Amino acid sequence: MPGDRWIRIEERRTAEGGSIGIRVDITDLKRREASFRLLFEENPLPMWVVDVNTLELLAVNAATCRHYGYSREQMLSMTVEDLRVPEETERLHSEFRQNKGLQTAQDTRRHITADGRVIDVAIEARPLRYNDRDACVAVAFDMTDRKRAEQRILHLACHDALTDLPNRAAVDDQFSRVLDDARRRGGGFAVLCIDFDRFKQINDLFGHSMGDKALREASRRLDVAAQGVFLARIGGDEFIAITEKDPLPSSAELLANRLRGALERGIEIDGHCFDLDLSVGISVYPRDGEDARSLFASADAALYRAKHEGRGAIRFFTPAMDQQLRDRNALERELRSAVGNGELFLEYQPQRHSNGEIIGFEALVRWQHPRRGTVTPAEFIPIAEESDLIGEIGEWVLREACREAASWNDELQVAVNVSAIQFRRGDLQGVVRTVLHESGLPPARLELEITDGVLIENVARAASMLNALKILGVRIALDDFGTGYSSLSYLQSLPLDRIKIDQSFIASLGRTDRSLAVVRAVIGLAHGLGLPVLAEGVETNDQLRTLIREGCDEMQGYLIGRPRSVEVYADIVGRDREDPDHASGERRRLSPAR
């Protein structure tokens, strides 16, 4: 009818042969019907009606067809069973038996689309009568993306982004699981602390992106070598493995060896080949600890030991290590107060030119420990470097050495060792400037001895740092040359004033031809760059003669003089032996002598 009106027409014949016509305005009904159909048919959510007894699909909307990838005809010849993954068929039947078509969208079902994709859907369904059948109408919410996102977040929370290995959070979970299990069945397990040796070098020399690539490849190999044993990356180049494999502890050692073996073949990245090795510390439950804290601490102590006993080692925890670690920690605690208590002091070792003249002294720090006696720098400098004490100690040494040297003969210089850590952290240039100013020592008489450890971090940064120091007018010597990562390219790019050949080469002079070759090469190289060479650790006249013959410029060692208190060298530095200030043992600045 005009105006989109609908009229239902009914005609009935009467017995008399007449007819009765009934006209009913059904416009409202029609509109409601249309909007209901629209609600179902055009609903953006997949909806369907299913027979709760036969599970046949009785009606499907367009969204269902689109979502599942079937035509309507196909779908109307299917049952809901065809929509579920086969593994859930059993569950589907029991759902319908129990709920008679009532479902709430609390948990998800796994459905399968026409092209075989598995999707996660939540279904909300209500029973109804449809064409005289017991049925239900269902709405489906596709949760696949959300579920994936949730899983991804869950995965990220317990996996390391770089290597995709489990992370520290996962270690805690795994540990408590394994611990519970071991307690219940009275078994054991082993914790392995794993650390790459000198991995920092790759980052330092080739940049972090190369370091990351190497780490990814190394992690992948370790994961394969772990053969299903739990392996996690807990930081930089540190990993943890937890194994319950019998027989312990040998299975743990086997695992550690397998992990090391995985790195035997160098790692090749962008045309560079990296040789990596790792150190492993192992603790075993319950022998080495009964809870997470003690087991990790024990494995860590064993790792610490492995690292300090040359790299590439595998060590089981022993109670002695615990003692060593405790000793070390005690030493660190005591070192903290040593500077304040005035327990540090300097000895000076003379440096001599090949013409026989003393050119200066190297200041070497010692620690007069109240109980242990004299502690050597080889023992406490590494501890100071591992803690945050090196800055304070380094500054003290510098101040003390400059104050002392300011009182010496004008031409004598003082050499002070600077730790790589001091170089990296803190304001070394500022400290040196202040100390020079305070002491009045002419900058040219101060020589800073650096090792190539300072260069390894970042050559460009080290170079600019050295240049900043050079601006102050101090000299720079490269200490222990030949032992570290010494690369010839450094020599050229850095503002050095002197190279010190490491004493190990001098000690073996005359015993191996190779050291002579090294000494000769270093001297040739340094002279080529216009740098003088000082030989360390000269103990015999034979060594001295050889060095002079090879053209070595300067020498230092027991033959020339041992590190001693400055009073021993009073006549060289130009001070009176009977100086009352020194006799009283005070180490203060004296009025500049001569």
Ligand code: C2E
């Ligand atoms: P270094 O700078 O290479 O110092 C030379 C070391 O060789 C000193 O050991 C010295 O006593 C020793 N030495 C000298 N001549 C001979 C010799 O003829 N034969 C032998 N066998 N050894 C000789 P020291 O004093 O124990 O120092 C060890 C290392 O500790 C130093 O090596 C240096 O790296 C570090 N060190 C010393 N003092 C300081 C300091 O004030 N600050 C920092 N950061 N490190 C320091």
Ligand code: MG
């Ligand atoms: Mg030195």
Ligand code: MG
């Ligand atoms: Mg040295």
